[in-house]
Amino acid sequence: MQANYRESMLDKVHTLIKEVNGFTTTSKEEIEAFRIKYLGSKGLLKKLFSEFKNIDAEMRKDFGQALNTLKKSAENKVSELRDNLENTKEYEAVYGDLTRPAEPIELGARHPISIVRNQIVEVFSRIGFTVSEGPEIEDDWHNFTALNLPEYHPARDMQDTFFVEKSQEVEKDMLLRTHTSSVQIRYMENNKPPIRTISPGRVFRNEDISARSHCIFHQVEGLYIDTDVSFADLKQTLIYFTKEMFGKSKIRLRPSYFPFTEPSAEVDIYWGLKTETDYRITKGTGWLEIMGCGMVDPNVLKNTNIDPQKYSGFAFGMGIERIAMLLYQIPDIRMLFENDIRFLEQFKTVI
Ligand code: PHE
Numbered sequence: 001m002q003a004n005y006r007e008s009m010l011d012k013v014h015t016l017i018k019e020v021n022g023f024t025t026t027s028k029e030e031i032e033a034f035r036i037k038y039l040g041s042k043g044l045l046k047k048l049f050s051e052f053k054n055i056d057a058e059m060r061k062d063f064g065q066a067l068n069t070l071k072k073s074a075e076n077k078v079s080e081l082r083d084n085l086e087n088t089k090e091y092e093a094v095y096g097d098l099t100r101p102a103e104p105i106e107l108g109a110r111h112p113i114s115i116v117r118n119q120i121v122e123v124f125s126r127i128g129f130t131v132s133e134g135p136e137i138e139d140d141w142h143n144f145t146a147l148n149l150p151e152y153h154p155a156r157d158m159q160d161t162f163f164v165e166k167s168q169e170v171e172k173d174m175l176l177r178t179h180t181s182s183v184q185i186r187y188m189e190n191n192k193p194p195i196r197t198i199s200p201g202r203v204f205r206n207e208d209i210s211a212r213s214h215c216i217f218h219q220v221e222g223l224y225i226d227t228d229v230s231f232a233d234l235k236q237t238l239i240y241f242t243k244e245m246f247g248k249s250k251i252r253l254r255p256s257y258f259p260f261t262e263p264s265a266e267v268d269i270y271w272g273l274k275t276e277t278d279y280r281i282t283k284g285t286g287w288l289e290i291m292g293c294g295m296v297d298p299n300v301l302k303n304t305n306i307d308p309q310k311y312s313g314f315a316f317g318m319g320i321e322r323i324a325m326l327l328y329q330i331p332d333i334r335m336l337f338e339n340d341i342r343f344l345e346q347f348k349t350v351i
Helices: 003-022 028-039 044-054 057-095 112-125 154-158 181-190 231-246 276-281 298-303 320-328 341-347
Strands: 137-139 174-176 195-204 216-226 251-258 261-270 287-296 312-319
Touching (some): 112 231, 181 298, 181 312, 216 231, 231 251, 231 320, 251 287, 312 320
Antiparallel strands (some): 251 261, 261 287
16 A cells, blocks of 8 residues: 555545534534434445555554544534534523514503502502402491491482392391492401501492493592591591692582581582583583592491590592593593403503
């Protein structure tokens, strides 16, 4: 064998080793082509090994070592590239293609009732009111009797009640609460004054459904009980609330009647007469009724074991729908219950 043939064979193997080590791909087909080219039954290594017999004895060792290195390198390369491929596949299965532009994600919107409820809760929590909740299916005591509305009291008719059929297990008359004042009774039964709490929740009244009233609606009622609580405290709290909630602080209190408060009042807020809508919603007066309130009747305190000689308090209650309709100029209360996506989407920007 000529020396230069041997040299060139060895060089060729070294070049191939370099080629093998430098090779890279992420394609399954290319890995397979690479494997066949080097390690296949008609591959380069087979051919090179068959040259072995033509190599001079003293060169065989080097040539053999070089061939083994080439073989090992090719085998390692194939398994390394296959591993990579597996990892990439797994990675993509889990994460997808992270370089892909993100798809726009549709944001949901809060329901206007939730928005307004949260606002009211936030305004009162700033002056120390906590949130209390109670059951929607109530007994007569918490919804009526404890609130100074004994059986056959004519004022029970003010709130057309849905009664739940008397069952064998519950001896009591059960009903769907007509106001969240029932939660205040529960709160007074379980807590000692000073009490500062608001009770948001869903209430039910057997009323005809129209653009302005519904048989299901939401209320927030508030209760404040401590020593020396006066009507002036009530008024100041209401002014604070209307200012924070509506940006308006001109209110008036009209004498009214609720069995559980004495004296009682209806709260009107001065909305103004700037626009046509102002005229329409205030019926040309500029004033809007937004809630009922009063000083807690001593009988109610007694009913919940709070000493009326020692403590006094005020309470108020408002409908969330009415306030939401005012704030967002919603013309029909039914829109708040239909869940029409075209209506709800308009509240996307409000948090
Ligand atoms: N509970 C009354 C209602 O549902 C509202 C109210 C609450 C009035 C507290 C006065 C005091 O209409």
